[in-house]
Amino acid sequence: MPLYCSSLRTQVPCVPKHTVRYFNKFLSPNYVGFKGFSLFFCVPQSERQHKVAHPIVSLSKFDRNYSSSASASASSIMADQKRMDFVSSMESKYSKELDVAVRVVQMACFLCQKVQESLISKSSSQVQSKDDNSPVTIADWSVQATVSWLLSESFGSQNVSIVAEEDVLSLSKADAAGLLKAVVNTVNDCLAEAPQFGLQGPEMALGTSEVLEAISRCNSNGGPAGRFWALDPVDGTLGFVRGDQYAVALALIEDGEPVIGVLGCPNYPMRKEWLSYQHRYHRIISKLTPPTSESWDKGCVMYAWKGSGEAWMQPLIQGNKKLVWPNSARPVQVSSIENPELATFCEPVEKSNSSHSFTAGLAHSVGLRKQPLRVYSMVKYTTIARGDAEVFMKFARAGYKEKIWDHAAGVVIIQEAGGVVTDAGGRPLDFSKGIYLEGLDRGIVACAGAKLHEKIIRAVDASWDSSSL
Numbered sequence: 001m002p003l004y005c006s007s008l009r010t011q012v013p014c015v016p017k018h019t020v021r022y023f024n025k026f027l028s029p030n031y032v033g034f035k036g037f038s039l040f041f042c043v044p045q046s047e048r049q050h051k052v053a054h055p056i057v058s059l060s061k062f063d064r065n066y067s068s069s070a071s072a073s074a075s076s077i078m079a080d081q082k083r084m085d086f087v088s089s090m091e092s093k094y095s096k097e098l099d100v101a102v103r104v105v106q107m108a109c110f111l112c113q114k115v116q117e118s119l120i121s122k123s124s125s126q127v128q129s130k131d132d133n134s135p136v137t138i139a140d141w142s143v144q145a146t147v148s149w150l151l152s153e154s155f156g157s158q159n160v161s162i163v164a165e166e167d168v169l170s171l172s173k174a175d176a177a178g179l180l181k182a183v184v185n186t187v188n189d190c191l192a193e194a195p196q197f198g199l200q201g202p203e204m205a206l207g208t209s210e211v212l213e214a215i216s217r218c219n220s221n222g223g224p225a226g227r228f229w230a231l232d233p234v235d236g237t238l239g240f241v242r243g244d245q246y247a248v249a250l251a252l253i254e255d256g257e258p259v260i261g262v263l264g265c266p267n268y269p270m271r272k273e274w275l276s277y278q279h280r281y282h283r284i285i286s287k288l289t290p291p292t293s294e295s296w297d298k299g300c301v302m303y304a305w306k307g308s309g310e311a312w313m314q315p316l317i318q319g320n321k322k323l324v325w326p327n328s329a330r331p332v333q334v335s336s337i338e339n340p341e342l343a344t345f346c347e348p349v350e351k352s353n354s355s356h357s358f359t360a361g362l363a364h365s366v367g368l369r370k371q372p373l374r375v376y377s378m379v380k381y382t383t384i385a386r387g388d389a390e391v392f393m394k395f396a397r398a399g400y401k402e403k404i405w406d407h408a409a410g411v412v413i414i415q416e417a418g419g420v421v422t423d424a425g426g427r428p429l430d431f432s433k434g435i436y437l438e439g440l441d442r443g444i445v446a447c448a449g450a451k452l453h454e455k456i457i458r459a460v461d462a463s464w465d466s467s468s469l
Ligand SMILES: Nc1ncnc2c1ncn2[C@@H]1O[C@H](COP(=O)(O)O)[C@@H](OP(=O)(O)O)[C@H]1O
Pocket: 134, 165, 232, 234, 235, 236, 237, 238, 239, 347, 348, 349, 350, 352, 353, 354, 375, 376, 377, 378, 396, 397, 400, 403, 406
């Protein structure tokens, strides 16, 4: 793989020196036109799939234009300057949060992988049912405790407010002593590995009360003002217990808007065609031909911060390797396919979560010809952001209220990867009204591009009244 490590080091006004950036697209390997800071790796556009990145932040679309527009007018340079100042200020505002969030999600994925292995190889006795009959496992509580503890340690508990899916009610019941013990052990086993992820674990193993405290500290109700984290410790628990796709979703929401999105997808296959296979089949094949330590077979953490114009994907930490930033991160981008005939749409596996018959009708009317790709969890957002599918549609039954933690991280990532996410009325999702996406119009439509999006929104309008939703 031709990789250019540039040692160009010159100064550019208005960009903080600490900001190390990855130059994307516009740079040729021998590029010298932009009086840049430390250029790390510059790879030609044709090598896009092999690009290796990057520090915590990246060049926005603006920056790319800026650098290539030698003939820009004075006024546009001033506008560019403003925009660049804005990007730089946002970078310094969120860089620590993004760094910590990605490391924390890496750790959560590590935890989930271990629990999923043991769930599959043993029995399903570790799977509990919640009041709404959805499954919950040791992993859900353990990830919530681990993320909550690590965020509090990193930013100070007084500065951390978290909205998350799980509570401690069923864990605290008298007959749940075994379950609670397993959660405490799982959390401590995971936190013991914190240095591998560049984070600091506790000096001594956490006790039961500390673990329960970390879980129940995630009791924020969100809202329109201030900062809070939205966490879905294991999104797609059904996929998780079935050995299939699931995600760890962490978003930072500020004044009602998601500003950082991080999605850990431990089973996300690097070969897109594997998404349509039964995961069990993939597991068998992986066992027969195990990936080498160098090959990136499956599992990633995808992340973005609002306004950067970039979304990134890094592999999960394997074995005893240490997470060294940027951990071979690569930029991801939505697909450029606009023709519905060539587009793939994805939707929930469970028809109780989204009407398959309604989306089939929509697909037909807009000319989507391919079989739907049914995927558990927010991995569907990953699929769009990475360009492995072009459309994601979800139409829940009437009365179901979507929760913010099921969407916040994915929305930032798709938008920064170049895609569009709205409700079925074409409006942005509203994360400012508490734990639910209040006012959501009918369903959720995420697309790689505006043209496909528009077609689907129009088709929803045309067929809604005759639907049974
Ligand atoms: N009846 C329902 N309608 C729509 N979504 C539902 C639902 N019941 C559960 N969900 C949500 O769908 C998620 C699973 O998504 P998917 O269907 O895309 O795999 C669940 O998250 P958890 O698995 O975190 O509980 C849950 O939030």
